[in-house]
Amino acid sequence: MSDTPSEAPVKSILPEWVRGPQDFVGGIAMMAVALFALWASSDLQGMHGFSFGAGTAPRMFAVLLLLLGGAVALVGVLRDGPHIAAYSWRGPLFVSAAIVFFAVAIRPLGLVVSAFAAFLIAAMGSHETKWIEAIIVGGCLTIGCALLFPYVLGLPMPMFPRFLIQ
């Protein structure tokens, strides 16, 4: 059961005056997003006269998010709230790995290889996976998708590895 979330830590690393760590961290993260957006849109033109420049609306929304994030964090300080939920690593890791692998492999290796391999990588995300079963289902799904997307839906995409076709 290594991938089930462990018990939430009783002692959090946050200082004691933070009474609702979940909100506090959430609010701080929103503020960080807002600051990043402010920085990213800082090179854009602002108001000229009474008409909006390209940067006006993004900066307006970013300031709004900064204030809201601050308010959420403040709630986390003032009011008792839940602890930060425990994360598990297995699901997110293998699902992300499968997605990234698919993205990298689809052009050079084609749909058949990348979809099947990505299926198996994703299947590692659960400790209950039975491999024979996964290989059979993965194979069927790959064949299904290889027929569905290019033929039924008319969305062309590479099917087989490039080096085999040439």
Next chain:
Amino acid sequence: MELFANLAHGFAVALSPINLLMCLIGALVGTLVGVLPGIGTIATVAMLLPITFGLPPVGALIMLAGIYYGAQYGGSTTSILVNIPGEATSVVTALDGHQMARQGRAGPALAIAAIGSFFAGCVATVLIAVLGAPLTKLALAFGPAEYFSLMVLGLIFAVVLAKGSVLKAIAMIVFGLLLSMVGSDIETGASRMAFNIPELADGLGFATVAMGVFGFAEIIRNLDAGAEMSRDLVQQKITGLMPTRKDLMDSAPAIVRGTILGSILGILPGGGAVIASFAAYTLEKKIAKDPSRFGRGAIEGVASPESANNAAAQTSFIPLLTLGIPPNAVMALMVGAMTIHGIVPGPQVMVKQPDLVWGMIASMWIGNLMLIIINLPLVGIWVRLLRVPYRLMFPSIVIFCAIGIYSVNNAPVDVVLAGAFGLVGYWLIKHDFEPAPLLLGMVLGPLMEENLRRALLISRGDWSVFLSRPLSAVLLAIAAGLLVLAVLPTLRAKRDEVFVESEG
């Protein structure tokens, strides 16, 4: 009568073989999704968005609409038989529906749910047809200031009716607005926050974000809980589908009440099917002569919420079709679908695309009819499908989503972005931020900016234009009033009470 002419035209469109097929596929896929816990309606519509590219626009939207109301049917089936709500909208149905199934009355419970949904669907279809034209006329009188205020009101509604913290929901909307700013500026063409990544030049793809935040994030979250969910199937054979005379007498008024309540809540922005079913159940319990029957197999407890969620699912198309404003996340995806096919949602759609609008409305009625006919005999198959273990389902969904996103632009970067948004969505769930307002903000962002800019340009930079134009002032006043009410302690308690019902 213009109305009948329009409806007749709609039926002519909807009854063409290809559209009938689309409607059937949509309804079936919707039911399937509704039955299977772990994939929500939003995720499915997002998932299927890419594959509707190759279809004609009318067929594509008919299919996507079918998924939405089909899911309401399917969700009730699992709620009643297995006590696992396949959809959030069927959570309350499980309370009494499963009790009825345990008492050997699964048949009548399923039948009443289907009949209630069908009745609600018929009423909602007529309502859309009746309200469509006048609301469109109203919308044509709207200037940019009114549009902006209306969108503010819509977003505030979404916040007030959403579950959880008001503050966090507003933060999510603004986050969504900010995400929608990525890409080229509509007026000046300047590249905004794109970091010279060519794939970001056109902005973040709507399907990409939706698929990440709803599809991938949901999968990762489900894996947390352990893939194996306990499934307490009702094993005995379902006999006697037909409800008794008494069942019908008991549930008829409940169906009518649920339909009315659901229709109203569906039109209101931010409402949608979930809140409608909760509210309908609470209402039934409040007005019942003997409230203690609820939770022990009261047939009204099935009839009313099931009618309400179906009515709301359909009437939420009204603001989308007439004003071009999506009232909830699924409708936001429908906007995405329309935009993909080059249709700009708004009041002009009714006039310029009568095929699309009336065809879709007529198809809803046909779809509801199909559902009631195909669903009851298929109950056995749906239940068997529940035995497909999640450990096989989740990698399949991941791959299907990945191929789907790739096919939109043939861009591997989109797939990676969706994965990244999956992790963002997972983080948001862990911190109790609701992703649905984010999606709404993202859809409305460009529209809001455009109207804000235009309004200020017309008023020569005078911000008071939003208050000096009466219609706009009224809309903003309602929004402000709602926001105040939402944070007032008494209403908060009420609002929380409605949601607590589900855990009871």
